């Protein structure tokens with residue numbers, strides 16, 4: 001019995017050994033076979049990397065320029081005109097309603113009760129900027145009005161029965 005077990009073990013061990021040697025020899029051969037292929041693939045990968053980098057890096061920078069982060073830097077040419085706004089049911093409280101054209105405006109918006117939406121519309125009633133008026137938070141709009149006129153402020157979030165009465169104006173005049 002022991003003899004048989006020993007013979008079976010020996011045969012299995014030999015099979016495993018041959019298997020390992022077979023794989024070892026073949027893996028060596030395969031590495032040689034794949035050598036030139038790997039080299040050309042890596043070459044292609046390098047070219048692809050530079051193509052993507054050269055195309056997408058400028059494209060990304062170009063796209064990022066339109067982000068409003070730039071606006072705060074533009075404000076460097078003069079202190080921004082600050083308007084403090086508080087939304088109430090159902091009116092807007094603003095500490096000023098006249099600003100100069102072509103100069104950065106910073107609007108600090110909060111709410112005394114529920115959420116409101118502070119939306120600024122140009123004289124042709126096109127929405128130019130908006131932010132949420134939230135109790136406990138102050139959201140900031142940075143905007144430079146490039147046309148004179150009377151801009152309308154409307155509430156953009158339904159806040160109760162007299163929501164439609166939440167209207168006020170910002171007058172944009174000569175600097």
Ligand SMILES: [Cu+2]
Pocket residue numbers: 116117155156157158159160163164166
């Ligand atoms: Cu409202």
